[in-house]
Amino acid sequence: MxxxxxxxxxxxxxxxxxxxxxxxxxxxxxxxxxxxxLKGVVKTWLWSNPHCLLTLEVKGADGQVVQWVxxxxxxxxxxxxxxxxxxFKPGDQVTxxxxxxxxxxxxxxxxxxxxxxxxxxxxxxxxxGAAAQ
Amino acid sequence: MVRVxxxxxxxxxxxxxxxxxxxxxxPTTWPDPVPDRRPVAEKDKKPAPRRTIAGMWGSRWGxxxxxVQLRPNDGSPENELPYTPYGRQLYQxxxxxxxxDAVPPAQTNDPRxxxxxxxxxxYNHYDxxxxxxxxxxxxxxxxxxxxxxxxxxxDGRSFPKLLDGGVDIDGQFREQRFxxxxxxxxxxxxxxxxxxxxTLPEDRVWLDNTGRPISDKARITETFRRLDHDTxxxxxxxxxxxxxxxxxxxxxxxxxxxxxxxxxxxxxxxxYETDAYNKAYGDSASGK
Numbered sequence: 001m002x003x004x005x006x007x008x009x010x011x012x013x014x015x016x017x018x019x020x021x022x023x024x025x026x027x028x029x030x031x032x033x034x035x036x037x038l039k040g041v042v043k044t045w046l047w048s049n050p051h052c053l054l055t056l057e058v059k060g061a062d063g064q065v066v067q068w069v070x071x072x073x074x075x076x077x078x079x080x081x082x083x084x085x086x087x088f089k090p091g092d093q094v095t096x097x098x099x100x101x102x103x104x105x106x107x108x109x110x111x112x113x114x115x116x117x118x119x120x121x122x123x124x125x126x127x128x129g130a131a132a133q
Numbered sequence: 134m135v136r137v138x139x140x141x142x143x144x145x146x147x148x149x150x151x152x153x154x155x156x157x158x159x160p161t162t163w164p165d166p167v168p169d170r171r172p173v174a175e176k177d178k179k180p181a182p183r184r185t186i187a188g189m190w191g192s193r194w195g196x197x198x199x200x201v202q203l204r205p206n207d208g209s210p211e212n213e214l215p216y217t218p219y220g221r222q223l224y225q226x227x228x229x230x231x232x233x234d235a236v237p238p239a240q241t242n243d244p245r246x247x248x249x250x251x252x253x254x255x256y257n258h259y260d261x262x263x264x265x266x267x268x269x270x271x272x273x274x275x276x277x278x279x280x281x282x283x284x285x286x287x288d289g290r291s292f293p294k295l296l297d298g299g300v301d302i303d304g305q306f307r308e309q310r311f312x313x314x315x316x317x318x319x320x321x322x323x324x325x326x327x328x329x330x331x332t333l334p335e336d337r338v339w340l341d342n343t344g345r346p347i348s349d350k351a352r353i354t355e356t357f358r359r360l361d362h363d364t365x366x367x368x369x370x371x372x373x374x375x376x377x378x379x380x381x382x383x384x385x386x387x388x389x390x391x392x393x394x395x396x397x398x399x400x401x402x403x404x405y406e407t408d409a410y411n412k413a414y415g416d417s418a419s420g421k
Contacts, residue, residue, distance in 0.1 A: 030237055030418055046413070048406050049399070053413055069414050076260075076277075076398040077196075079167045107418040 031099045031109050038068055038096045045088035049074050054088060054110065056096060068106040070098045081122035092116055166398045168262055168391035172364065179362035183322040186357045187267050189395060190365055190388035195261035198231050198342050201383040202258075206232035206343035214345060220376035223335055223346040232343025238411070239419035243339065248402040252338030253312045253329060254353050256281060257369055257384065259342060260400060262391075272317060272325070278400050283312040285327050292316045293330055295350065300331040309333050309349055320356075327355040335376070340383075348375040363390040 040058035052072040057065050072078045075085075088094065093116045098108030113121040168191035200206035204214060216224060228236045229243055238246065245251055251259060260278040267273065272285040293300035293307070293314045300307050300314055307314070313332035320326050330352050332338070340347040351373035358366040365388040372380040 046409075048410065049401055049403060050407060050410055051414070053410065055413075069417075071414050071418075074400060076167050076400050079165070079398060080169055101418045103418070103420045105417055105420075107414060 030101050030103075032102050033099070035097050035111055036100050036108065038070075038098065040068065040094065040096070042088045042090055042092040042094055043067065044090065047075055047085040052078060052083065054096065054113075056094070058106075066106050068096075068098075068108070070096055070108050070110045072110045083121055087113075087115075087121065164392045164395050166396055168395050168397065170389055170391050172387065172389050173361070178364075181323050181359035181361050184319055184325075185267060186272065186325060186359055186365055187265050188365075189262075189264045189391040189393050190367075191262045191391045192386050192388045194384075194386045197258045197261070197384070200232055200341050200343040200345065202386055203382055203384055206234075206341070206345065208233050215378040215381065217374075217376060217378055220346055220373075223376065224344060227339065227344030227346065229339075229342060229344035232341075234344065237419035237421075238415045239421040243342070243344070244337065245339075245342070245402070246407065248404045248407055249337070250279070250281065250311045252333050252347075253283070254332075254347070254355075254369055254371070254383070255339060255341060256283075256312075257355075257367070258340070261386070262397070263388075277397050279402050280400075281312075283315060285315040285317040285325075287317045287319070287325070289318075290316060292328060295330045295352070298349070307331070311338070313353075323359040325357040327357070329353045329355070340371070346376050347371065348373055350375040360387070364388070365390070 038056060038058045040056035043055040043057055044053075045055075046053040051074060054070045054072070056068045056070065058068050059065050072083060075083075095114040097111040097113075099111055100106075100108040115121070168189060170191065194202050197205075200212070204212045206212065214220075227243070228234075228241050230236065230238050230241050230246070245255075245259070256276050256278065262277040264275040264277075265272060266275070267287070270286065270288040272287055273282060274285070275282045291303065293302045293316075296306065299309055302314070309331055311333055313329045315327050315329040317325050317327040332347070332349055332351060332353075334349040335346050338347065339345065351371060354370045354372065356366075356368040358368070360366050366385060367388055368385045369383045370380050371377065371383050
């Protein structure tokens with residue numbers, strides 16, 4: 001019985017485990033492997049092809065406000081991870097983890113988002129179609 | 134006796150009215166706009182219907198961003214393609230944003246990023262999700278990416294002869310097309326084999342996101358095998374003597390049948406939106 005429970009539990013976890021992301025477009029030459037966590041205020045959220053864009057105003061330790069632009073994949077790729085056209089509105093307080101671009105400018109690829117109410121949006125979606133093949 | 138009769142009625146109903154995998158939702162709802170149904174478990178597999186590949190199909194392998202599914206452009210010797218000298222020269226002239234030789238978007242010459250049609254077979258290699266319809270004459274494939282569609286003729290017509298700059302069809306010269314000319318035949322009740330020629334030349338289209346080339350001398354063979362009711366295996370072999378020294382298999386993707394009521398999200402390449410994206414992000418991120 002115990003073994004059966006373990007198998008069922010493992011299988012369930014297997015189903016829940018995120019599927020590896022197959023990224024596209026702005027390629028790996030641009031992005032750092034490291035992540036940066038930004039706490040800021042949403043300025044705009046563009047739900048669009050080829051990529052969605054979240055513009056944030058982030059106050060640094062020196063009190064200066066820096067505008068960051070964080071990209072996500074296309075709507076059909078991020079929809080399964082919980083993103084929607086109305087996920088953000090101007091003035092929302094959010095925490096965004098990004099892989100920044102390597103040239104040091106305030107741009108990056110969204111890894112994950114925590115909304116003001118504490119709910120989390122995943123990184124990228126599973127992409128089109130079925131998983132675990 | 135009553136119990137036996139009820140059992141028989143139940144069994145009969147199950148046979149006559151098979152369970153529809155998509156019937157659990159109310160017919161009045163809008164399913165999620167992203168086809169995301171997973172492969173069916175072995176125990177739930179049902180027999181494939183005869184001579185049809187119609188349906189909405191998706192796969193996690195659809196986005197072959199790192200190069201074609203079976204030969205990703207990752208630098209490993211087994212995935213090196215058998216280039217001719219001309220093919221290698223072309224590859225080296227391409228500046229892709231994905232793969233081994235990727236460049237920042239601001240430096241690319243990928244026709245996709247200026248919203249040119251991808252051409253065939255590249256539509257098979259980028260964000261592959263399709264709706265397939267068919268009738269007694271043809272199979273129509275509607276690609277979700279950029280809302281493009283193609284016909285595969287299955288009515289027994291002759292196969293076009295490849296010529297310089299076009300094809301010969303019943304003695305008439307016809308022009309090259311982004312999707313070329315596709316003719317299919319049923320090899321058996323569950324396998325449709327399709328040949329395509331007459332596609333665009335190598336200065337107009339690429340094979341994949343990583344800048345691999347393909348020419349208008351290519352003959353592409355696709356095989357659609359209906360493995361079971363919910364699974365369609367889509368294979369593709371490239372035979373392009375101008376670019377590759379021998380034919381090679383580019384993909385063999387198990388597609389999963391999706392909810393036919395799915396009203397998919399928009400996935401256009403819009404020059405307007407692409408320009409806005411580049412101004413807001415792509416150019417600065419590239420260091421332009």
